[in-house]
Amino acid sequence: MFRYILRRLLQMVLAFFGTTLIVYALMFAGQGDPIQALAGERPVTAAQRAYLTEKYHLDATGVGGFFYRYFDYIRSLLQGDLGQSLTGRKIGEILQQAWPVTVKLALIALAVAVIFGVTAGVIAGIRRAGIFDNSTLVLTLLVLGIPTIVLAPLAQFFLGVKWQLFPPTAGAEPDFYALLLPGIVLGSLSLATALRLTRTSVAENLRSDYVRTARSKGLLKRRIVSVHVLRNSLIPVVTFLGVELGNLMSGAIITEGVFNIPGVGFNLFRGIRTEDGPLVVGIVSVLVVVYLVSNLVVDVLYAVLDPRIRYE
Amino acid sequence: MRVRRLAAWTALPLAVTLGLAACGSGGDGGSGGSGSDTVSIQIAEPQHLVPTNTTETSGSQVVSGLFSPLVDYDAQNKPVEVAAESVTSTDNKAWTIKLKDGFTFHNGEKVTSDDYINAWNYGAYAPNGQGGSYFFEKIAGYEDLQGEHPKAKTMSGLKKLDDLTFQVTLSAPYIDFKTMLGYNAFYPLPDAAFSAPGVLKSDYEQAPIGQGPFKMKGTWQHDSKIEVERYDAYPLDKPKAKNIEFRIYQQLTAAYADLLADNLDVLPTIPTESLSTAQTDLGDRYQTSPMSSFQFLAFPTFDKDFQNPDVRKAISMAIDRDEITKSIFKNSQQPARSFVSPVLPGYRDNTAGAAGEFNPTEAKRLYQAAGGPAKITISYNGDGGHKDWVDATANQLKANLGVEVVGSAEPKFADLLNKVEKKQPVGMFRLGWVMDYPSMEDYLGPLYSTNGSSNYYGYSNKEFDRLVKEGSAAPTQEEAIKKYQQAEDILAKDMPVIPLRFGENVFGHSSKVKSVEMDLFQRVNLLKVEAAS
Numbered sequence: 001m002f003r004y005i006l007r008r009l010l011q012m013v014l015a016f017f018g019t020t021l022i023v024y025a026l027m028f029a030g031q032g033d034p035i036q037a038l039a040g041e042r043p044v045t046a047a048q049r050a051y052l053t054e055k056y057h058l059d060a061t062g063v064g065g066f067f068y069r070y071f072d073y074i075r076s077l078l079q080g081d082l083g084q085s086l087t088g089r090k091i092g093e094i095l096q097q098a099w100p101v102t103v104k105l106a107l108i109a110l111a112v113a114v115i116f117g118v119t120a121g122v123i124a125g126i127r128r129a130g131i132f133d134n135s136t137l138v139l140t141l142l143v144l145g146i147p148t149i150v151l152a153p154l155a156q157f158f159l160g161v162k163w164q165l166f167p168p169t170a171g172a173e174p175d176f177y178a179l180l181l182p183g184i185v186l187g188s189l190s191l192a193t194a195l196r197l198t199r200t201s202v203a204e205n206l207r208s209d210y211v212r213t214a215r216s217k218g219l220l221k222r223r224i225v226s227v228h229v230l231r232n233s234l235i236p237v238v239t240f241l242g243v244e245l246g247n248l249m250s251g252a253i254i255t256e257g258v259f260n261i262p263g264v265g266f267n268l269f270r271g272i273r274t275e276d277g278p279l280v281v282g283i284v285s286v287l288v289v290v291y292l293v294s295n296l297v298v299d300v301l302y303a304v305l306d307p308r309i310r311y312e
Numbered sequence: 313m314r315v316r317r318l319a320a321w322t323a324l325p326l327a328v329t330l331g332l333a334a335c336g337s338g339g340d341g342g343s344g345g346s347g348s349d350t351v352s353i354q355i356a357e358p359q360h361l362v363p364t365n366t367t368e369t370s371g372s373q374v375v376s377g378l379f380s381p382l383v384d385y386d387a388q389n390k391p392v393e394v395a396a397e398s399v400t401s402t403d404n405k406a407w408t409i410k411l412k413d414g415f416t417f418h419n420g421e422k423v424t425s426d427d428y429i430n431a432w433n434y435g436a437y438a439p440n441g442q443g444g445s446y447f448f449e450k451i452a453g454y455e456d457l458q459g460e461h462p463k464a465k466t467m468s469g470l471k472k473l474d475d476l477t478f479q480v481t482l483s484a485p486y487i488d489f490k491t492m493l494g495y496n497a498f499y500p501l502p503d504a505a506f507s508a509p510g511v512l513k514s515d516y517e518q519a520p521i522g523q524g525p526f527k528m529k530g531t532w533q534h535d536s537k538i539e540v541e542r543y544d545a546y547p548l549d550k551p552k553a554k555n556i557e558f559r560i561y562q563q564l565t566a567a568y569a570d571l572l573a574d575n576l577d578v579l580p581t582i583p584t585e586s587l588s589t590a591q592t593d594l595g596d597r598y599q600t601s602p603m604s605s606f607q608f609l610a611f612p613t614f615d616k617d618f619q620n621p622d623v624r625k626a627i628s629m630a631i632d633r634d635e636i637t638k639s640i641f642k643n644s645q646q647p648a649r650s651f652v653s654p655v656l657p658g659y660r661d662n663t664a665g666a667a668g669e670f671n672p673t674e675a676k677r678l679y680q681a682a683g684g685p686a687k688i689t690i691s692y693n694g695d696g697g698h699k700d701w702v703d704a705t706a707n708q709l710k711a712n713l714g715v716e717v718v719g720s721a722e723p724k725f726a727d728l729l730n731k732v733e734k735k736q737p738v739g740m741f742r743l744g745w746v747m748d749y750p751s752m753e754d755y756l757g758p759l760y761s762t763n764g765s766s767n768y769y770g771y772s773n774k775e776f777d778r779l780v781k782e783g784s785a786a787p788t789q790e791e792a793i794k795k796y797q798q799a800e801d802i803l804a805k806d807m808p809v810i811p812l813r814f815g816e817n818v819f820g821h822s823s824k825v826k827s828v829e830m831d832l833f834q835r836v837n838l839l840k841v842e843a844a845s
């Protein structure tokens with residue numbers, strides 16, 4: 001097990017550098033005029049253009065220029081310096097500020113998905129074709145059908161502005177309550193998927209041989225469901241949620257925008273809009289690490305859930 | 313087996329609890345309503361807070377509270393002294409600026425003429441890369457501070473006379489210099505801002521020390537907020553509000569939701585999406601006031617299709633401006649039929665004359681007589697919310713001129729400029745302009761002069777250039793305006809651009825504040841705004 005984890009960690013290092021190279025190359029290729037993008041529609045003075053060009057080596061173009069700038073970036077990265085954004089802020093600081101709030105948001109979303117999704121999924125799976133099952137089917141289809149870009153402003157308007165149950169926006173240092181609404185909105189899509197996955201999985205396992213055996217052995221139904229069925233049904237759900245954690249962190253662009261949370265999604269959006277290569281690469285690199293780690297955790301959890309799976 | 317099971321049953325709840333605990337410890341910033349003596353104002357994340365490097369609205373809003381300008385503008389948008397006692401000149405070339413006594417910086421330093429001279433030299437010195445450096449280019453000696461290795465570090469045109477008086481010599485007479493001094497690039501910097509002469513402390517802009525009515529409370533909290541409080545030693549009329557919180561929003565729609573819930577006090581710009589409902593939502597807390605923005609369509613001179621002025625006039629006549637401002641902008645912008653903004657001294661209505669009037673029959677006749685192109689393209693940047701009105705304009709042209717018209721979106725403004733610079737066929741393209749200071753010259757110079765900084769379309773008329781130059785060198789404002797107006801008449805004849813709309817501040821405030829006023833630069837008047845008791 002230990003060797004397995006170590007091997008995976010070493011692979012991560014390679015994957016990390018591979019992604020930074022690809023992302024850096026993509027940003028480099030797609031870069032138009034970041035200085036004009038920064039200035040908006042104002043004319044840029046020659047002095048300012050010269051200053052920014054020199055500071056960020058924007059005159060290094062072509063293949064040679066790309067490798068020059070990439071290795072320059074990697075060199076400072078290895079020294080723990082993520083570089084500066086075009087407005088002169090340290091990217092390390094931006095990330096330091098953006099990550100905690102995004103992690104909190106993603107965890108709330110994940111908790112919502114797990115608590116409500118898995119529970120309702122189990123109930124729906126046990127009472128298949130009942131009223132509960134059918135109504136959750138309709139509800140989840142509805143949620144899956146509404147994109148966040150519609151759901152988030154709707155939730156904000158009704159729950160935040162009209163009935164004032166939640167604060168309409170969360171801000172940079174939100175308390176748990178302020179993050180609850182954005183967390184629910186963000187988690188609703190995962191909730192729906194987790195619910196449907198759990199339901200199918202539970203329904204299928206309930207018909208399996210070992211359940212029949214357990215039942216004929218005279219085990220209580222509660223014990224059959226909570227120990228045997230649930231554990232076996234969780235494997236696809238855990239796979240899904242592990243990958244979803246990464247998605248929740250990177251994919252919160254819309255939710256973070258609507259609820260004014262200056263997290264990772266927003267900074268990624270800003271980086272892309274202002275063609276801020278180093279900022280985008282910095283964020284994506286950390287996202288890659290999050291994906292890799294959550295995948296590793298999922299793989300390790302498999303072994304916990306299913307004793308037949310062993311890693312050597 | 314047992315260990316495994318234990319791990320499984322403890323891991324999940326533990327993770328959830330940890331997550332929730334982490335959430336709980338976040339503190340209470342941001343979301344709560346502001347206190348009774350604090351006024352919260354929406355801004356976007358400023359790019360910079362060093363006055364000579366502040367060129368966008370959000371940064372300008374913040375520094376306008378931290379600093380007091382030499383001059384401000386009265387109801388007619390003429391300059392009046394604030395931090396200056398007097399700004400005088402006999403020849404419009406050598407200007408003597410006398411400062412009011414009693415101004416101190418927030419750290420207690422007395423404001424002297426050196427503080428202005430140091431700040432301006434810092435701003436003009438090219439290696440400092442200040443965005444507002446072009447404001448100093450009229451001062452004698454500015455050229456010596458340019459290039460990669462400038463010859464000098466200080467401008468020869470700045471001379472200290474005594475602690476409260478200094479002289480600014482321009483390289484050529486300029487009548488509007490006093491007007492120009494209202495811009496935030498001309499604020500002073502305290503000695504405490506510099507770590508060595510000409511070297512700004514790297515953390516100065518995290519908590520700028522100014523001489524204005526408000527001082528920083530803590531530091532600039534990036535992407536979150538900037539808080540300021542009343543500066544008690546401010547020598548002029550004290551502001552009404554005790555504290556102001558500039559709250560940073562990424563999206564106007566989020567700020568608008570907060571405004572509706574009384575969580576935010578002032579929203580300087582109502583988002584376009586909410587314009588149709590804002591009047592009912594806010595009632596008399598929905599307000600408008602004049603500002604300087606100007607939207608127009610430009611014709612690149614390298615495009616042969618549009619070389620005949622009659623073609624350009626015909627296109628202008630075929631656009632129903634009133635209809636577009638009403639249906640698309642819900643009257644939050646005004647139709648434009650002149651080449652400079654109505655907020656300026658010297659503005660006249662309808663200088664475009666007949667070409668500004670909607671007249672489809674005459675437009676079609678003129679267009680055909682002048683041999684206009686059979687297909688017109690209107691290029692615009694797709695990230696600025698321009699699609700609706702460009703499509704509406706294209707439809708009007710299609711119907712009224714009987715030619716094919718298409719709107720073509722470039723991803724970003726920079727891409728559009730890039731194509732224009734490379735002389736690629738873009739057809740007509742949209743541009744906008746917001747003034748730096750209220751003078752006709754600030755429109756005529758950058759937009760229509762041969763070397764104008766925003767004259768991307770290449771319009772050039774020697775007579776026009778001469779008149780603008782004579783105007784800015786004129787001995788009195790009246791004579792200057794006369795020359796500027798003659799220059800504007802040439803534009804009406806040549807029609808290098810089609811004026812479309814003048815902007816307005818469309819803003820709203822919560823029920824917790826009153827006396828909300830906006831200036832021409834989209835900034836809230838921080839001296840007037842106050843909490844409603």
